[in-house]
Amino acid sequence: MEKKSALITAIQNLQDEDLQSAYDYIQYLIHKRKTVTSSISLSLHGHPNATRDFSWQDVLNIIRKKLSKPSFDTWFHDTAGKKKNDTLYIVSCSSTFQQEWLETRYRNIIEEAILQLHGRQLKLEIKIHSNHHE
Numbered sequence: 001m002e003k004k005s006a007l008i009t010a011i012q013n014l015q016d017e018d019l020q021s022a023y024d025y026i027q028y029l030i031h032k033r034k035t036v037t038s039s040i041s042l043s044l045h046g047h048p049n050a051t052r053d054f055s056w057q058d059v060l061n062i063i064r065k066k067l068s069k070p071s072f073d074t075w076f077h078d079t080a081g082k083k084k085n086d087t088l089y090i091v092s093c094s095s096t097f098q099q100e101w102l103e104t105r106y107r108n109i110i111e112e113a114i115l116q117l118h119g120r121q122l123k124l125e126i127k128i129h130s131n132h133h134e
Helices: 002-012 018-047 056-066 067-077 096-118
Strands: 080-083 088-093 123-128
Touching: 018 067, 056 067, 056 080, 056 096, 067 088, 067 096, 088 096
Parallel strands: 088 123
Antiparallel strands: 080 088
16 A cells, blocks of 8 residues: 555656656556557568558558657657668657657557558667767
8 A cells, every 4th residue: 555655646746748658658558468469479470451551651541540649749749750671660760859759659559550550570669760869
């Protein structure tokens, strides 16, 4: 009961932006937990509706359904993605900060969307657009 009280107190002390980040992270954990078995199965057998050809917009459409609008708009604006070859998918973004955030918070969601569309896992690289320097 002591842990529950401490958690409630901590939640009450969070600012709105902290709550949004916490909410997004909890949603991510819930989603990750639900999809572990599914992802393993898809990796081994492929997604039944998968296509080998897909666009970054297709990936974004899947991701958009899994995130709040503010989170999606904040972290996926000014991004691009492209299948480099049969084993590699590259996502580019506009800044080091955005790159780090996508790597740490959204990498699994991006990989799951690609897996759903492609039918098997591709190696994912997240890079900064070549026309941006930091």
